[in-house]
Amino acid sequence: MAEKHLYGAVLLKAKEILDFISNSETAPGLKEISEHVDISKPTVLKILQTLEYCGFVRSDGKIKQYYLGTIFIKYGNESTQSFNLVKIAMPFLNKLRDETTEAVNLGIVEKDRVVLLDRAKSTNSIHFDLELGGTMHMYSSAMGKAILSHYSDEQIDNYLDQTALKPLTKNTLVTRKDLLNNLSEIRNCGYAIDDIENQEGVYCIGFPLVKNGQIFGGFSISAPVFRVDEQIIANWVKLGLETEKNIVDQF
Amino acid sequence: MAEKHLYGAVLLKAKEILDFISNSETAPGLKEISEHVDISKPTVLKILQTLEYCGFVRSDGKIKQYYLGTIFIKYGNESTQSFNLVKIAMPFLNKLRDETTEAVNLGIVEKDRVVLLDRAKSTNSIHFDLELGGTMHMYSSAMGKAILSHYSDEQIDNYLDQTALKPLTKNTLVTRKDLLNNLSEIRNCGYAIDDIENQEGVYCIGFPLVKNGQIFGGFSISAPVFRVDEQIIANWVKLGLETEKNIVDQF
DNA sequence: AAATGACGTTTCTTATTAGGAAATATAGTC
């Protein structure tokens, strides 16, 4: 975790603490936080008090439990809105969701991972929603592969050198050869399929967003695998490619 | 800004910087940030570098511009989900939105202000969306007044002692007497009206969420004033009160 | 093409802040 000569030791500690709170199933207390981030209780306490003063955490109860503060709702919303892509694409993606009834997700790549910027929720009662701001691997997700397929050979090599292709399901492409073949297919047909490669039971079709040879994001349609068949997929591909064109034209 | 004996000077500075970025219309650079938060450029630079390393900001360009990081999308989503209220209430509020076609907002009170936790967006093409995580005054908003009406006399006094009733529109209730009268009406009828008291052109009906005498939040229906009339309001009140009952029963 | 100006970045030294062991307080439990 420690990097070169980074200023702001307290900030790095605060980040660890926030991440731990963020990743905890149930809101943790001081002792639990202190143990997990491996910083003494007094120090963690002092940081938590300042974080609370700033609105970055809120706490509850006498044996205190810490939660992420509501200010992050504001910051998160503003982070999302800072991407022109979101403002431009979401109207089209909402329309695509209405046409398909399935979840439609919008993302960009940051540090070799796909980040979910926004989404249109499925209107079906059975569905999987991705968590806003959550990340996925490029190699396993439809959106990620769609984006990766527009990288240069050098960039792809670079990515693969730095990334272990761990299986996430039994369908995950885990060899360089399989993935490169798939990327080549994607480049040809213009869309990517994730047939339960990223998450059990979930089928996705991903589309790249490219203008002037520059990839600036991607989107995907995501559905429980039991709801898809060849005809439906063909229709989603058609609708998705139209949507892609509309978004790119506006960009 | 400086409080008692708060540990973590860097955190407080980081918070100032994040707030400044958050409140800027266009993404600011180092010089602009340094001037506005009144901290020297080297210090701001070092903090920004650490914030960027943590994913709290991202930057663009050679003459750098700073934006809030995408990690806040995740944190914000998790902050929202940490409220059981959101999980319980939103299905009912989505239904209420479908019935009214207007924006339906869910909030709680934090430090004397209403915080917007989540919302169902209006389906009308002309509409005002509140910003997620944004805050409103209690005295001027329908949701705020609905909540305030369930405070004890002492709590209300306390609130009024600490709050200047500044007019936000020409209809804002700015005298203690008018507000107390209104709160008394709200207590009787069970809902609050904001007739362009909080924002130009916007009419809201607010409902408190109370269980066992304990106020735990509120919600509101919000519409452009030109779309409301007496009959519509009567219908929204009926639908809102039903929704309120459903949410409270589940809580 | 040289000069200017507007930023971002680095260096370096002193004053300030952070860190954690140990003691203490406080609440829940048996």
Next chain:
DNA sequence: GACTATATTTCCTAATAAGAAACGTCATTT
């Protein structure tokens, strides 16, 4: 009413932060 688990305070030393000034870099002007 003693016990246990957690939160909080104290206090001193080691580590960190802050900013003035100098420097680098890029874009624009003359």
